[in-house]
Amino acid sequence: MARIVGGLAASHVPAIGGAMAKGLQKDPYWAPFFDGFAAPNRWLDEVKPDAAVVIYNDHGLNFFLDKMPTFAIGAAPEYRNADEGWGLPVMAPFTGDTSLSWHIIETLVDAEFDPVTCQEMLVDHAFSLPMELFFRDRAHAIPAVPVVVNTVQHPLPTLARCFKLGQAIGRAIESHPEDLKVVVIGTGGLSHQLEGERAGFINKEFDKRCMDAMTGDIDSILRINQRDLVELAGSQGVEVMNWVAMRGALLGDVRELHRNYHLPISNTASGIMLLENRPKLARAA
Amino acid sequence: MNQAVATGATGAKGEIFGTPIFGPAAAQKGYALNKMCFSFNDAANRADFVKDEAGYCARYGLTAEQTDAILKRDLLRLLAHGGNAYYLAKFAGILGLNMQDIGALQTGMTVEQFKAKLLAARDN
Numbered sequence: 001m002a003r004i005v006g007g008l009a010a011s012h013v014p015a016i017g018g019a020m021a022k023g024l025q026k027d028p029y030w031a032p033f034f035d036g037f038a039a040p041n042r043w044l045d046e047v048k049p050d051a052a053v054v055i056y057n058d059h060g061l062n063f064f065l066d067k068m069p070t071f072a073i074g075a076a077p078e079y080r081n082a083d084e085g086w087g088l089p090v091m092a093p094f095t096g097d098t099s100l101s102w103h104i105i106e107t108l109v110d111a112e113f114d115p116v117t118c119q120e121m122l123v124d125h126a127f128s129l130p131m132e133l134f135f136r137d138r139a140h141a142i143p144a145v146p147v148v149v150n151t152v153q154h155p156l157p158t159l160a161r162c163f164k165l166g167q168a169i170g171r172a173i174e175s176h177p178e179d180l181k182v183v184v185i186g187t188g189g190l191s192h193q194l195e196g197e198r199a200g201f202i203n204k205e206f207d208k209r210c211m212d213a214m215t216g217d218i219d220s221i222l223r224i225n226q227r228d229l230v231e232l233a234g235s236q237g238v239e240v241m242n243w244v245a246m247r248g249a250l251l252g253d254v255r256e257l258h259r260n261y262h263l264p265i266s267n268t269a270s271g272i273m274l275l276e277n278r279p280k281l282a283r284a285a
Numbered sequence: 286m287n288q289a290v291a292t293g294a295t296g297a298k299g300e301i302f303g304t305p306i307f308g309p310a311a312a313q314k315g316y317a318l319n320k321m322c323f324s325f326n327d328a329a330n331r332a333d334f335v336k337d338e339a340g341y342c343a344r345y346g347l348t349a350e351q352t353d354a355i356l357k358r359d360l361l362r363l364l365a366h367g368g369n370a371y372y373l374a375k376f377a378g379i380l381g382l383n384m385q386d387i388g389a390l391q392t393g394m395t396v397e398q399f400k401a402k403l404l405a406a407r408d409n
Contacts, residue, residue: 200402231301
């Protein structure tokens with residue numbers, strides 16, 4: 001059986017890709033961000049996961065408003081990156097795991113989640129950058145399953161729904177008959193807002209609350225409705241929905257191994273987290 | 286059909302200052318505008334747009350207001366006419382503007398002031 005060894009989270013901002021292309025990892029502006037990956041990189045080198053399920057949001061590369069799924073899951077042998085319109089170099093394709101994809105899809109539909117299934121799917125910076133930052137040399141080889149959550153067009157799924165989706169994904173992975181060590185990654189956030197007179201909004205206190213909730217009071221986060229989430233996190237800070245879904249997938253005993261918080265990168269407060277997931281200890285009757 | 290029970294961002298509770306919600310109304314009003322911006326994923330389309338901005342807007346069926354706001358780089362007006370931040374960012378890419386330039390334009394600050402505002406969030 002497959003088992004989930006951990007959860008990872010990281011912000012995604014196109015400018016990160018620009019900085020990587022220019023080799024600015026040690027630049028004083030960027031180092032506090034890139035250095036935050038050293039601990040997850042060491043952990044991933046030790047644990048050597050066999051597959052990754054990546055929960056993120058598309059920014060108008062694969063999906064347009066003509067057909068905007070609330071949840072979509074890739075089921076392709078390969079996922080291509082492409083021109084997103086803002087000058088990032090196009091990355092090499094990423095590897096899929098169609099067996100794990102279809103197992104997750106079948107299990108989710110059984111559990112009354114009904115995602116859109118995609119046998120062709122372009123992956124944008126929200127998938128590609130965290131893959132490269134976490135897996136480095138293995139980024140394009142490690143089999144991955146992309147899961148897309150709508151953060152673009154309201155009504156967005158609620159945080160509670162995203163958490164339940166994550167739980168269903170977690171149960172799906174753990175019932176997959178192949179002997180795989182899997183990590184679940186949630187990308188995006190933390191607080192930021194690109195548009196309107198409130199552009200540049202950042203909420204450090206709320207970001208800390210979200211990061212603390214990953215091993216603490218997640219229920220208090222799940223009760224926040226989407227209107228209040230926009231107010232607390234900013235219009236694009238709602239991407240923390242992907243973190244919440246990731247957290248939902250960790251069904252065991254969860255321990256925080258690492259966090260990095262730094263602001264700003266571009267207009268965004270960046271958060272990076274590494275959560276260990278161990279099978280729940282049997283409780284005495 | 287009971288609108289009053291909606292708890293999402295477009296529900297009954299008050300507006301958030303300076304924060305357009307891209308929901309059903311904006312999604313309909315901005316469809317052509319956002320579709321045009323979506324086309325900017327393609328380098329050939331970006332080049333076509335640069336050659337004849339108004340003609341390109343007409344091809345996508347933008348309203349006169351939307352076209353005028355595109356020509357004047359008036360981001361707040363584009364948002365008011367249904368523009369979505371994720372798609373408008375592709376328009377900003379054509380203009381060679383980064384997110385701090387965009388932030389400054391929308392908040393009436395200089396780029397330096399806007400960057401200072403971002404940094405100040407460290408101390409809040």
